[in-house]
Amino acid sequence: MKANLVLLPGDGIGPEIVESAKSVLEVVAKRFGHEFQYTSCLIGGIAIDETGDPLPQETVDACRQSDAILLGAVGGPKWDDPNAKTRPEAGLLRIRKELGLFANLRPIKMFDELADASPLRPDIIKGTDILFFRELTGGIYFGQSGTGEVDGHESAYQSMVYSVPEVERIVRLAAKAAQGRDNRLTSVDKANVLEPSRLWRRTAARVMADEFPDVQYDVVLVDAMAMHLINRPADFDVVVTGNMFGDILTDEASMLPGSLGMLPSASLGDGGPGLYEPIHGSAPDIAGKGIANPLATILASAMLLRHSLDLNEEASAVESAVQEVLADGLRTADIARGGDSVSTEVMGQAVTAKLA
Numbered sequence: 543m544k545a546n547l548v549l550l551p552g553d554g555i556g557p558e559i560v561e562s563a564k565s566v567l568e569v570v571a572k573r574f575g576h577e578f579q580y581t582s583c584l585i586g587g588i589a590i591d592e593t594g595d596p597l598p599q600e601t602v603d604a605c606r607q608s609d610a611i612l613l614g615a616v617g618g619p620k621w622d623d624p625n626a627k628t629r630p631e632a633g634l635l636r637i638r639k640e641l642g643l644f645a646n647l648r649p650i651k652m653f654d655e656l657a658d659a660s661p662l663r664p665d666i667i668k669g670t671d672i673l674f675f676r677e678l679t680g681g682i683y684f685g686q687s688g689t690g691e692v693d694g695h696e697s698a699y700q701s702m703v704y705s706v707p708e709v710e711r712i713v714r715l716a717a718k719a720a721q722g723r724d725n726r727l728t729s730v731d732k733a734n735v736l737e738p739s740r741l742w743r744r745t746a747a748r749v750m751a752d753e754f755p756d757v758q759y760d761v762v763l764v765d766a767m768a769m770h771l772i773n774r775p776a777d778f779d780v781v782v783t784g785n786m787f788g789d790i791l792t793d794e795a796s797m798l799p800g801s802l803g804m805l806p807s808a809s810l811g812d813g814g815p816g817l818y819e820p821i822h823g824s825a826p827d828i829a830g831k832g833i834a835n836p837l838a839t840i841l842a843s844a845m846l847l848r849h850s851l852d853l854n855e856e857a858s859a860v861e862s863a864v865q866e867v868l869a870d871g872l873r874t875a876d877i878a879r880g881g882d883s884v885s886t887e888v889m890g891q892a893v894t895a896k897l898a
């Protein structure tokens with residue numbers, strides 16, 4: 543098949559890990575007889591430096607015309623000035639919104655080979671296989687914000703808004719995914735405090751009762767969920783939650799397989815191109831050192847093959863190749879736990895070698 547792919551390397555370790563994932567896609571195309579074309583576009587801090595805008599219009603246009611998008615990460619200390627007109631992260635939020643990518647799928651899958659990379663005991667993490675559905679284009683990250691004065695003191699606010707259709711569509715997707723897995727769905731909210739969470743909870747309950755009575759459904763408050771994830775992660779199947787709760791809980795959940803550098807994600811909407819990225823950020827502390835773990839981005843490219851190009855065999859081949867290099871004992875520093883480690887490039891090449 544022919545596919546037009548947009549690459550958005552971004553900032554920090556973004557270019558290094560996207561380069562590794564691109565090499566993997568190139569080798570997949572060669573082995574399976576596909577023709578992938580790549581267009582690299584600006585997003586984030588580098589886009590601010592070059593155009594003044596973290597999401598230039600050419601980037602949006604190229605993404606809209608593509609079959610799928612692979613993104614590295616955005617942001618870094620260079621653009622952290624609290625008084626700056628715009629930030630790299632604004633570009634990422636906008637591309638998600640512009641493309642209507644309301645569903646962010648974040649699988650938390652264990653690799654047996656990495657059991658010793660997790661800070662948690664093997665008996666606790668054994669059998670963990672969670673699929674998070676994080677709502678991605680609403681909630682507090684998109685709420686009205688501003689600064690002002692309260693009681694004579696400088697103040698700031700950011701509001702959290704969810705509408706019924708926004709909750710319905712993400713819950714439906716998550717419930718359908720549950721039907722294809724272990725048929726269990728957990729909705730996470732903060733309904734004991736937040737009004738949008740109460741709307742979320744009653745909407746989700748109605749959708750589940752009316753449309754998915756066969757799916758085993760429960761609700762958990764987000765603070766308790768933070769604890770359950772560490773205490774009994776293997777008990778969860780599909781989890782659906784709002785934008786900020788999903789952002790935070792999945793970074794926490796990355797410690798189950800052992801590193802942020804292992805977790806991919808897919809952002810999907812109603813048709814149109816999907817956007818694939820690792821869940822981590824631009825890791826400025828290790829950028830340019832050639833030691834970042836490229837596996838999250840490589841696994842994101844596998845999700846791209848599966849969800850946007852319908853290439854299931856190819857996606858599985860990439861996932862197996864990752865498993866094999868881990869079984870061979872290859873570790874980047876983040877999963878080496880003090881043992882021998884390899885560079886980003888060597889890890890990427892090892893995966894492509896398995897696929898060639």
Ligand SMILES: NC(=O)C1=CN([C@@H]2O[C@H](COP(=O)(O)OP(=O)(O)OC[C@H]3O[C@@H](n4cnc5c(N)ncnc54)[C@H](O)[C@@H]3O)[C@@H](O)[C@H]2O)C=CC1
Nearest residue numbers: 615616617618802803822823824825826827828834835876
């Ligand atoms: N999707 C995106 O583009 C995201 C961007 N960010 C941005 O990234 C910048 C840095 O944020 P942080 O809070 O430091 O989060 P981060 O996720 O970039 O890094 C947190 C820690 O994990 C490590 N890490 C992350 N990815 C790794 C990988 N592939 N291999 C090895 N180690 C890895 C980093 O070295 C760091 O110690 C900020 O500007 C933030 O806004 C943060 C999260 C997501």
Ligand SMILES: CC(C)CC(=O)C(=O)O
Nearest residue numbers: 631634635683789821822
């Ligand atoms: C700009 C942020 C919302 C990025 C982030 O932390 C994420 O999507 O995981």
Ligand SMILES: [Mg+2]
Nearest residue numbers: 789790793821
């Ligand atoms: Mg995050």
